[in-house]
Amino acid sequence: MKLAKLALLTLTSLVLFIGCDDDPGEGQLRVNFEMTQDGTPINLNEDYTGDQITAMRVEKLKYYLSDIKLLGANEALKSVEVVDFETGRTSFTFNDVQEGTYSGFSYRLGLSAEQNGSDPLDYETGHPLSASWGLYWSWATKYRFILMEGRGAEDGALDGQGDDFIISMHPGADEFGQAVSFSRSIEIVEGEIRTLTIQIDVDDMFDGPGGLVDLPTENQTHTTPSDRDIALKFIQNFAAAMTLK
Numbered sequence: 001m002k003l004a005k006l007a008l009l010t011l012t013s014l015v016l017f018i019g020c021d022d023d024p025g026e027g028q029l030r031v032n033f034e035m036t037q038d039g040t041p042i043n044l045n046e047d048y049t050g051d052q053i054t055a056m057r058v059e060k061l062k063y064y065l066s067d068i069k070l071l072g073a074n075e076a077l078k079s080v081e082v083v084d085f086e087t088g089r090t091s092f093t094f095n096d097v098q099e100g101t102y103s104g105f106s107y108r109l110g111l112s113a114e115q116n117g118s119d120p121l122d123y124e125t126g127h128p129l130s131a132s133w134g135l136y137w138s139w140a141t142k143y144r145f146i147l148m149e150g151r152g153a154e155d156g157a158l159d160g161q162g163d164d165f166i167i168s169m170h171p172g173a174d175e176f177g178q179a180v181s182f183s184r185s186i187e188i189v190e191g192e193i194r195t196l197t198i199q200i201d202v203d204d205m206f207d208g209p210g211g212l213v214d215l216p217t218e219n220q221t222h223t224t225p226s227d228r229d230i231a232l233k234f235i236q237n238f239a240a241a242m243t244l245k
Contacts (some may be wrong), residue, residue: 003065004115010222012073013141016114018087019208020132022137023193024098024099024100024190025098025099025190026095026096026097026098026099026188027097027099027188027189027190027191027192027193027194028093028094028095028096028097028188028192028193028194029070029077029093029094029101029188029193029194029195029196030091030092030093030094030193030194030195031091031092031093031094031105031195031196031197031198032090032195032196032197032198033083033090033197033199033200034198034199034200035058035085035089035137035198035199035200035202036139036199036200036201036202037059037201038164038203039075039199039202039245040103040202042058042202044058044059044060044061044085044086045057045058045059045212045224046058047158049156050152050201050202050203050215051077051203051204051207052203052206052207052214052215052216053152053153053154053215053216054055054154054155054156054193055152055154055155055156055157055158055201056150056151056152056202057150057151057152057158057201058149058150058153059150059151060086060148060149060150061083061084061085061086061146061147061148061149062082062083062085062086062089062133062134062135062146062147063082063083063086063109063110063145063146063147063148063238064080064081064082064083064109064110064111064128064135064145064146065080065081065082065083065107065109066079066080066107066108066111066112066115066177067107067108068081068094068105068106069107069113070097070102070104070105070186071086071102071103071104071105071106071181071183072101072102072103072104073098073102077094077097078092078094079115079131080111080115080128081128082097082128082133082135086138089171093193096190097239098188099188099189099190100187100188101185101186101187101188102185102187102188102199103183103184103185103186104181104182104184104186105181105182105184105186105244106179106180106181106195107115107143107180108175108177108178108179108180109146109176109178109179109180109238109239109242110145110146110171110176110178111143111145111237112174112177113174113175113225115129115143116142116143116172116173116174117142117174118143120136122189124178127230129143130173131218134147135147135155137172138150140172140223141189142172142173143172144170144171144172144223145171145172145173145176145177145235145243146168146169146171146172146238147169147170147235148168148169148205148234148237148238149167149168149169150166150167151164151165151166151167152164152165152167152215152216152219153165154216156212165215165216165219166219166220167215167220167235168219168221168222169219169220169221169230169231169234170221170223170231171221171223171231171234171235172223172231173223175227176223176231176232176235178235178236178238178239179239180242182198182243184211185200186219190206196198196244197244197245198242198243198244198245199242199243199245200238200241200242201241204240204241204242205234205237205238205241206234206237207237208233208236208237208240208241209236209237210232210233210235210236210237211233211236211237212233213230213233213234213237214218218230218233221234
């Protein structure tokens, strides 16, 4: 009997050892975001010639991502994150990602209705939904999904003269969240970092499936009834302007 129990214990230990040895390892996923024009990087406060007007400059750009996933994974990598080019918060590393081959990467540009109804006072400074990112509208008790601000000029010179105009795009509403998904074989290897780079084209964000945002006349939106159509066009175009490289 003792020998039988010993044999059973040895067999159980062996099975557990083999099972543990077969557990999948973990790697890391790094995701970088950058502004580009036809694949060439564009920095904040850098003047460039746009498709519509001859002088453009992006001075601020920040936006929300939510429900961030690897396609084929059982759960999200993160429920919410904020990208802020002004502070250099344009790269994220997700640790403890189960090794394997995934079929793509996805997220929502913007927030879910539940997240959009959050109270920023419930979050500590630095949390994406805290007030520290300047994306909460106290007057609307909602969040801006994107904050894009800059300047444009039709005469080719951003010189502070009368033909310069301010660009201020602040879309945000429960139903404005945009699903963004990239089909790509993504292999996570134990102990290694897999890097993805997502580019946002500065021309395509104003002209895409949402329709043309005519910058000389449609350069301001705060998602009020009078400019809601501009906000919707812009966020739809912005989502489509994102490409995985």
